Amino acid sequence: MDSRQNIKRLLTLGLILLSCLVLFFAQGFLSSFNIRILNLAAIFVILGASMNLVLGFTGMFSLGHAGFMCVGAYVSAILTMSPASKELIYYMEPIIPPLANVHWPVFPAIVMAGVVAAFFGFLIGFPALRLRDDYLAIATLGFGEIIRIIVTNTITITNGSLGLKDIPSIKSLWIYWGFAIATIWILKQLINSSWGYAFKAIRDNEIAAEAMGIDVFKHKLLSFTVGAFFAGLAGALMGHLITSVDPTMFRFLFTFQILLIIVLGGLGSLTGSVIAGVVVTVSMEFLRFVEQPINLFGLIIPGIPGMRMVIFSLLLLMVILFYRQGLMGTREFNWDWILDKLGVARRKERGVA
Amino acid sequence: MGNSLLVTDNITMQFGGLRAVSDLALQIAPRQIVGLIGPNGAGKTTAFNMITGVYKPTLGKISFDGKDITGLKPNQITELGIARTFQNIRLFSSMSVLENVLLSKHVRLKANPLEAILGLPRYSKARKRHYEECMELLDQVQLADLADEKATSLPYGKQRRLEIARALATQPQVILLDEPAAGMNPQESLELMEFIAKIREQFGLTVLMIEHHMEVVMGICEHIVVLDHGVTIAQGTPTEIQNNQQVIEAYLGAVDEIA
Numbered sequence: 001m002d003s004r005q006n007i008k009r010l011l012t013l014g015l016i017l018l019s020c021l022v023l024f025f026a027q028g029f030l031s032s033f034n035i036r037i038l039n040l041a042a043i044f045v046i047l048g049a050s051m052n053l054v055l056g057f058t059g060m061f062s063l064g065h066a067g068f069m070c071v072g073a074y075v076s077a078i079l080t081m082s083p084a085s086k087e088l089i090y091y092m093e094p095i096i097p098p099l100a101n102v103h104w105p106v107f108p109a110i111v112m113a114g115v116v117a118a119f120f121g122f123l124i125g126f127p128a129l130r131l132r133d134d135y136l137a138i139a140t141l142g143f144g145e146i147i148r149i150i151v152t153n154t155i156t157i158t159n160g161s162l163g164l165k166d167i168p169s170i171k172s173l174w175i176y177w178g179f180a181i182a183t184i185w186i187l188k189q190l191i192n193s194s195w196g197y198a199f200k201a202i203r204d205n206e207i208a209a210e211a212m213g214i215d216v217f218k219h220k221l222l223s224f225t226v227g228a229f230f231a232g233l234a235g236a237l238m239g240h241l242i243t244s245v246d247p248t249m250f251r252f253l254f255t256f257q258i259l260l261i262i263v264l265g266g267l268g269s270l271t272g273s274v275i276a277g278v279v280v281t282v283s284m285e286f287l288r289f290v291e292q293p294i295n296l297f298g299l300i301i302p303g304i305p306g307m308r309m310v311i312f313s314l315l316l317l318m319v320i321l322f323y324r325q326g327l328m329g330t331r332e333f334n335w336d337w338i339l340d341k342l343g344v345a346r347r348k349e350r351g352v353a
Numbered sequence: 354m355g356n357s358l359l360v361t362d363n364i365t366m367q368f369g370g371l372r373a374v375s376d377l378a379l380q381i382a383p384r385q386i387v388g389l390i391g392p393n394g395a396g397k398t399t400a401f402n403m404i405t406g407v408y409k410p411t412l413g414k415i416s417f418d419g420k421d422i423t424g425l426k427p428n429q430i431t432e433l434g435i436a437r438t439f440q441n442i443r444l445f446s447s448m449s450v451l452e453n454v455l456l457s458k459h460v461r462l463k464a465n466p467l468e469a470i471l472g473l474p475r476y477s478k479a480r481k482r483h484y485e486e487c488m489e490l491l492d493q494v495q496l497a498d499l500a501d502e503k504a505t506s507l508p509y510g511k512q513r514r515l516e517i518a519r520a521l522a523t524q525p526q527v528i529l530l531d532e533p534a535a536g537m538n539p540q541e542s543l544e545l546m547e548f549i550a551k552i553r554e555q556f557g558l559t560v561l562m563i564e565h566h567m568e569v570v571m572g573i574c575e576h577i578v579v580l581d582h583g584v585t586i587a588q589g590t591p592t593e594i595q596n597n598q599q600v601i602e603a604y605l606g607a608v609d610e611i612a
Binding site: 186189190193194195197198200201203204205207208209210211212213214215216222268330 | 426446447462520
């Protein structure tokens, strides 16, 4: 075994231990408000990474992510709420019988939310993925909105525009970050596999990919469905974080927030999505002060709601103008790069995942 | 006819009012090198696109190895064993030389994505074997030392060679080369000819090529088909074609127009 390979293994192990330690202390010492922000960051990491699979790696300009989140959030909420609170919340029209008495534990419900969202992704992808570029964007945007409108109107299932409350709350960092890390690992494995290269080939040159024997439509559908699965997962987690869902949460503007993350992080870089996901979510909270009245050396600026978005818009403008590739471009975090910087000798090696 | 590998049975391609190719009839025997020539706009690339499934012929039938392949999708045709290169190079720009070639093995992979995610043996063994095959292939086309370079950073001639290597990696029986010598100087064209002859021997390939360089076509092809305005005006050996009055007119006519 190569010594460098061993060093990399040790480093990975160390990193896992370190993140466990960080999670442990964060869980123990941070205020519940801060934990909440970190949990939200984990959700945005999942969203960013999964949307990057579709947009960045497969090159499909799809804007339906919020719609799949919506599906996931509702599935998990309906499955986990207690029959008693369902009776209380559905006061306009009662929930249909088979759903009234289901009471699943949280974990399988979240996974189920992903599965149902993936199913919707498959259904929507089947007709929509015959389109390309901006046509696909318009179609998926439309489908995302259709999902939201269906949710608003199927009152006996979703309670319509009143939304759902009293969803079992999850507070633990371990669960959110556990899901986030699992997502990143699965997506990393997929992207580095033969299928991942097929996705990238489709992004680079669809005609050539087809001529090399790749079933373009099947691969696009696979990528889209996997993306929808993780969007559903993230939606479910979102529901458990804020313990209530309603259809207006998942307007298409939400999709643009995820788009902001992946463009900042770099289209085609999981590492970029992770970093940008955390940075954007955390700074979104800490920039709240700009919306408060500010006393600047005697000059009093009244609080303007929405100032945070102005800052992010400016940031995005800067990135597009001066740093088009985003933070990471298509590069990924890897130990080789760090070891090279540290001057650890490298032996000629080349491998495939 | 009985032992032809690739047969096009009077295929016609009609784009609205334009008949790009009419009644093209090719019979290509195994391990033959066939040249498809003709002035610009004669319908050569359209013929390629029909054979490889990009277009479905308006009329006629294409059969490969006794099977009817008319109307199949490009990826299905590649899977059956017909690979191609492109006139304007279409390499995967974000990938390295090795990854470009490795991608062609995807179609030969017998595993599902779940096995890949979990790194199960069936997938990882196949992947390792493909990797070794690709390195060997790159070695044969003298690109092995550039395996980790970005494909689009290679010089033009090598990009052409990589395109051929990428097509070879799909393990084809027939390879369709669309102007492989385009933009090459005489020396490079000569090397390319040797290269094509070599891979034919090595992989037992049948080659159908479109080419404008007459030295290349006359030097390497055993059978030549001449198209003009979509119509087949001549078929035969290089000597027959060189002395064919219609062919001379088609080409000299083109020269007249330029002058």
